[in-house]
Amino acid sequence: MGLLSTLTLLNPLSAFAQDGAAMTAEQSDPIKLGWMVGAPPPDDKIIRFTDPDYFSFPKLRWTVCHFRELMPTVNVSRGIGDPVPFAAKVDPAIDALTFTPLGGDGTMTWAESLDANFTDGIVVLHDGVVVYEKYSGCLTELGQHGAMSVTKSITGLLGEMLVAEGMIDETAEVASLVPELADSAFGDATVKQVLEMTTNLDYSEDYSDPNADVWTYGAAGNPLPKPADYTGPRTYFEYLQTVRKAGEHGGAFGYKTINTDALGWIIARVTGKSVAQLLQDRIWSQMGAAQDGYYTVDSIGTPFAGGGLNASLTDLARIGQLMLGNGAINGKQLVPEAAIARIRAGGDVDAFAKAGYDLLPGWSYRGMWWITNNAHGAYMARGVHGQSIYVDPEAKMVIARFASNPQAGNAANDPTTLPAYEAVGEYLLGQ
Amino acid sequence: MGLLSTLTLLNPLSAFAQDGAAMTAEQSDPIKLGWMVGAPPPDDKIIRFTDPDYFSFPKLRWTVCHFRELMPTVNVSRGIGDPVPFAAKVDPAIDALTFTPLGGDGTMTWAESLDANFTDGIVVLHDGVVVYEKYSGCLTELGQHGAMSVTKSITGLLGEMLVAEGMIDETAEVASLVPELADSAFGDATVKQVLEMTTNLDYSEDYSDPNADVWTYGAAGNPLPKPADYTGPRTYFEYLQTVRKAGEHGGAFGYKTINTDALGWIIARVTGKSVAQLLQDRIWSQMGAAQDGYYTVDSIGTPFAGGGLNASLTDLARIGQLMLGNGAINGKQLVPEAAIARIRAGGDVDAFAKAGYDLLPGWSYRGMWWITNNAHGAYMARGVHGQSIYVDPEAKMVIARFASNPQAGNAANDPTTLPAYEAVGEYLLGQ
Numbered sequence: 001m002g003l004l005s006t007l008t009l010l011n012p013l014s015a016f017a018q019d020g021a022a023m024t025a026e027q028s029d030p031i032k033l034g035w036m037v038g039a040p041p042p043d044d045k046i047i048r049f050t051d052p053d054y055f056s057f058p059k060l061r062w063t064v065c066h067f068r069e070l071m072p073t074v075n076v077s078r079g080i081g082d083p084v085p086f087a088a089k090v091d092p093a094i095d096a097l098t099f100t101p102l103g104g105d106g107t108m109t110w111a112e113s114l115d116a117n118f119t120d121g122i123v124v125l126h127d128g129v130v131v132y133e134k135y136s137g138c139l140t141e142l143g144q145h146g147a148m149s150v151t152k153s154i155t156g157l158l159g160e161m162l163v164a165e166g167m168i169d170e171t172a173e174v175a176s177l178v179p180e181l182a183d184s185a186f187g188d189a190t191v192k193q194v195l196e197m198t199t200n201l202d203y204s205e206d207y208s209d210p211n212a213d214v215w216t217y218g219a220a221g222n223p224l225p226k227p228a229d230y231t232g233p234r235t236y237f238e239y240l241q242t243v244r245k246a247g248e249h250g251g252a253f254g255y256k257t258i259n260t261d262a263l264g265w266i267i268a269r270v271t272g273k274s275v276a277q278l279l280q281d282r283i284w285s286q287m288g289a290a291q292d293g294y295y296t297v298d299s300i301g302t303p304f305a306g307g308g309l310n311a312s313l314t315d316l317a318r319i320g321q322l323m324l325g326n327g328a329i330n331g332k333q334l335v336p337e338a339a340i341a342r343i344r345a346g347g348d349v350d351a352f353a354k355a356g357y358d359l360l361p362g363w364s365y366r367g368m369w370w371i372t373n374n375a376h377g378a379y380m381a382r383g384v385h386g387q388s389i390y391v392d393p394e395a396k397m398v399i400a401r402f403a404s405n406p407q408a409g410n411a412a413n414d415p416t417t418l419p420a421y422e423a424v425g426e427y428l429l430g431q
Numbered sequence: 432m433g434l435l436s437t438l439t440l441l442n443p444l445s446a447f448a449q450d451g452a453a454m455t456a457e458q459s460d461p462i463k464l465g466w467m468v469g470a471p472p473p474d475d476k477i478i479r480f481t482d483p484d485y486f487s488f489p490k491l492r493w494t495v496c497h498f499r500e501l502m503p504t505v506n507v508s509r510g511i512g513d514p515v516p517f518a519a520k521v522d523p524a525i526d527a528l529t530f531t532p533l534g535g536d537g538t539m540t541w542a543e544s545l546d547a548n549f550t551d552g553i554v555v556l557h558d559g560v561v562v563y564e565k566y567s568g569c570l571t572e573l574g575q576h577g578a579m580s581v582t583k584s585i586t587g588l589l590g591e592m593l594v595a596e597g598m599i600d601e602t603a604e605v606a607s608l609v610p611e612l613a614d615s616a617f618g619d620a621t622v623k624q625v626l627e628m629t630t631n632l633d634y635s636e637d638y639s640d641p642n643a644d645v646w647t648y649g650a651a652g653n654p655l656p657k658p659a660d661y662t663g664p665r666t667y668f669e670y671l672q673t674v675r676k677a678g679e680h681g682g683a684f685g686y687k688t689i690n691t692d693a694l695g696w697i698i699a700r701v702t703g704k705s706v707a708q709l710l711q712d713r714i715w716s717q718m719g720a721a722q723d724g725y726y727t728v729d730s731i732g733t734p735f736a737g738g739g740l741n742a743s744l745t746d747l748a749r750i751g752q753l754m755l756g757n758g759a760i761n762g763k764q765l766v767p768e769a770a771i772a773r774i775r776a777g778g779d780v781d782a783f784a785k786a787g788y789d790l791l792p793g794w795s796y797r798g799m800w801w802i803t804n805n806a807h808g809a810y811m812a813r814g815v816h817g818q819s820i821y822v823d824p825e826a827k828m829v830i831a832r833f834a835s836n837p838q839a840g841n842a843a844n845d846p847t848t849l850p851a852y853e854a855v856g857e858y859l860l861g862q
Contacts, residue, residue, distance in 0.1 A: 036732055039699035040668050046731050049503070050656050068725075069505050069732050072480070077573045080721040080743075082513040142508045142716075225481050225655065237471050268470035285573075290511040292723060294499075300477050301467055301500050312511075 025115040028058040028406075030138045035062040049224070057406035060385065064120065064146045064404045065138035067296055067310055072223050074303055076280045076293035078315075084288025084330050086314065086321075088130040091431075099423040102359060102415035113420045117386050117413045118405045120145060121313040125398040126428045128321055135313070137404055144291060144310045145402035148383030151295075151309035152260040154319060155275055156368025157335065157343070159195055159263050161282070164339035167270055170195065177266050180237070185245040186262045193249045194266070195367050196347045197259045202246040205256060213243075217258065221298045235298050236261050236305075252354035253347070253365050257306035260368060264305025276303040287322060287329050289315045307383070313402055319381075320389040320398035339367075344379060344393070346371035359414045372418075376425055384408040388417070395425040456546040459489040459837075461569045466493035480655070488837035491816065495551065495577045495835045496569035498727055498741055503654050505734055507711045507724035509746075515719025515761050517745065517752075519561040522862075530854040533790060533846035544851045548817050548844045549836045551576060552744040556829040557859045559752055566744070568835055575722060575741045576833035579814030582726075582740035583691040585750060586706055587799025588766065588774070590626055590694050592713070595770035598701055601626065608697050611668070616676040617693045624680045625697070626798050627778045628690045633677040636687060644674075648689065652729045666729050667692050667736075683785035684778070684796050688737035691799060695736025707734040718753060718760050720746045738814070744833055750812075751820040751829035770798075775810060775824070777802035790845045803849075807856055815839040819848070826856040 026032075034045050047059050049070040055063050067073065095111040114122060120139040124132035139145050147154075162168040168177070170192040175182035177191070189199045204212040216232055220239035226232075233239040240262050264275045271278055276295045284293055293311040295303035318329060323343075327335035347366035357363065364371045370380040376394035381387075386403025388410075399421055405413050457463075465476050478490050480501040486494050498504065526542040545553060551570040555563035570576050578585075593599040599608070601623040606613035608622070620630045635643040647663055651670035664670040671693050695706045702709055707726045715724055724742040726734035749760060754774075758766035778797035788794065795802045801811040807825035812818075817834030819841075830852055836844050 040731050069503050072500050074500050
């Protein structure tokens with residue numbers, strides 16, 4: 001088990017195994033706890049990449065803002081021109097909006113929901129104007145925060161962009177694009193199946209099982225030197241080649257990170273650019289970003305397409321605004337409208353239902369975005385510990401949130417997140 | 432010796448030991464050599480942090496632009512406002528300016544000197560206006576490059592700033608500011624002796640000696656996990672406490688990186704901010720920077736004050752312009768004029784002469800800047816492999832250069848650098 005403690009490293013999903021916290025958001029505030037303060041910090045306030053709990057609560061509340069201080073990363077440049085700030089007209093009424101948590105019978109206010117979800121930063125845009133913006137925990141407007149699996153939706157956006165532009169045929173089998181994957185489970189999957197995660201992979205993300213595949217995956221992506229007796233895969237790409245099928249593709253949605261890294265490989269092979277470089281060239285340096293973003297990387301510099309993006313809060317919101325604008329932001333069409341239309345059209349609801357998400361009835365998954373199929377046609381990017389982009393086309397609303405919820409799975413925060421987002425959407429629709 | 436190969440990691444001076452290159456700048460161009468291109472790159476084109484030669488020529492020509500992709504780093508934010516670009520009036524006559532290399536009898540043009548020094552990027556400012564700007568090798572205007580020991584001059588600038596502001600008494604002994612250093616060589620050194628590197632330290636930077644202290648220092652600062660049987664210091668701060676005196680302080684200049692890290696510790700203790708945070712707050716976010724900068728860090732997140740800064744070329748030039756402006760840039764006084772005056776006044780010429788730099792007769796060292804004492808009152812920040820900031824107050828000229836000369840020591844490039852810089856200074860004085 002010695003290696004396992006360092007295997008959690010690059011796979012942010014690793015904290016799934018951990019128990020809920022007894023500490024509140026205020027009690028676990030990373031600034032109040034004094035992590036990494038001092039020259040040197042006191043021994044019990046130091047967080048190292050090699051700590052088995054570096055990404056467990058409460059340390060994770062510091063780590064989510066400081067991934068680059070623990071591991072190698074690759075930059076996503078905003079360019080060197082002027083940022084394009086959002087206009088702002090803060091609406092003080094939002095804090096008092098109320099909603100009923102899923103499965104509950106009381107009510108909660110928007111303001112109360114923020115600490116309930118260990119929010120580190122949240123911004124609400126209405127028709128491109130900031131109506132709400134708040135930072136807490138480790139985050140400031142100058143900081144960057146791990147987007148976790150929100151990264152998947154951005155990789156998916158790049159994929160749908162290339163499909164819409166004719167650079168990738170979504171009906172093509174993966175083996176025809178990345179021959180190295182021919183003998184793997186991905187070989188005879190179509191790009192569309194990868195984009196919708198309806199591949200059927202013999203791959204477990206059960207973190208309570210020390211033999212689960214996710215540990216091998218974490219070891220492969222870990223940029224630290226491997227032990228002398230290590231014989232497993234040493235990169236994301238090497239790992240992906242080892243994945244086997246569990247049955248026919250196309251039948252059911254199965255949310256597995258490795259689909260996104262397979263898509264990242266496809267994108268890199270087709271364009272000659274890593275997802276980090278392509279994101280920079282096509283979107284980040286064109287969208288008026290306030291800050292550079294960055295990806296964590298493996299030992300050969302491959303960006304973690306499934307979960308490695310870090311960004312500022314307003315830049316996360318810019319991605320949401322780009323989606324709301326059907327691929328355009330600040331008057332520039334950066335992504336074909338058809339790509340966004342494909343995502344908004346949603347995926348196979350029946351296939352999604354088979355995955356058993358009790359809190360997400362009637363949802364689907366398309367282009368690595370989560371489609372609510374609610375009355376507003378809202379859709380989301382979702383990452384562990386509460387990261388989210390929520391796009392409500394009907395209300396012309398975008399919500400971007402970074403968080404450090406002790407619980408990794410979004411089932412822990414959805415009850416006080418989804419109805420809260422919908423309540424603000426309803427409110428803004430009436431403005 | 433197994434550990435040694437990974438000990439070179441964070442100490443960029445490690446390549447001092449290496450022989451000169453047979454390849455020209457063009458032959459060793461990292462883009463042409465195809466380092467790290469492909470998904471994955473071919474085996475023989477991959478550069479890893481754990482490669483013993485990752486910072487040796489020709490790989491170093493890629494590495495100097497990509498430190499963050501190999502190791503953990505901490506950001507130095509430019510803020511989120513608009514950058515303040517330099518005005519530009521490019522002067523095509525500069526390329527043809529000629530000079531006589533030191534110790535030579537022929538002439539060389541400015542344009543020829545660039546490849547001779549394996550220049551990755553160079554900008555010349557005249558009275559704050561760009562008159563020359565060129566990128567090659569691994570660098571573009573969107574990229575960042577290791578500043579190597581130019582970092583020392585920036586740490587020194589912060590130190591002189593705090594002295595000028597009365598936050599640090601330069602006559603104080605280090606032990607009074609950082610009690611942990613009381614029993615080390617630094618304990619009874621004054622801050623001024625540290626700033627001028629006239630401490631007398633039992634410390635060898637002889638890279639040809641496998642038992643030299645610099646290897647222990649490199650191991651201490653290396654952020655990678657230590658081998659199980661490792662018993663040495665694990666951080667920069669731990670190492671500094673082990674350094675012993677070789678004699679009385681104050682007699683001779685001795686260029687040793689650990690002085691700068693001791694100064695970094697003093698700065699952190701006095702201000703409560705790391706050098707990265709202080710640089711960000713006081714200078715980087717205030718100077719109209721085009722890009723964030725970053726520092727490499729050790730295993731507890733301490734920025735490498737002696738050599739870890741990475742920056743864009745124009746931001747390096749902004750530091751030079753701040754110096755030329757006696758602490759002001761874009762009309763803002765960021766550093767007290769007195770701090771720059773102290774540096775420009777220079778250090779002890781006799782103490783400097785004892786260090787035996789044949790190519791730098793009559794020079795001195797003050798506030799961790801190299802003072803030429805030439806007719807123009809020029810002074811420099813200098814880093815291995817050719818990094819430099821050259822400030823010529825008389826000609827109102829700043830030159831910022833990033834390079835990847837196969838030879839680490841500046842003695843290798845000074846003959847085609849110093850007279851070239853002086854020639855441009857003479858030319859601009861007449862404009």
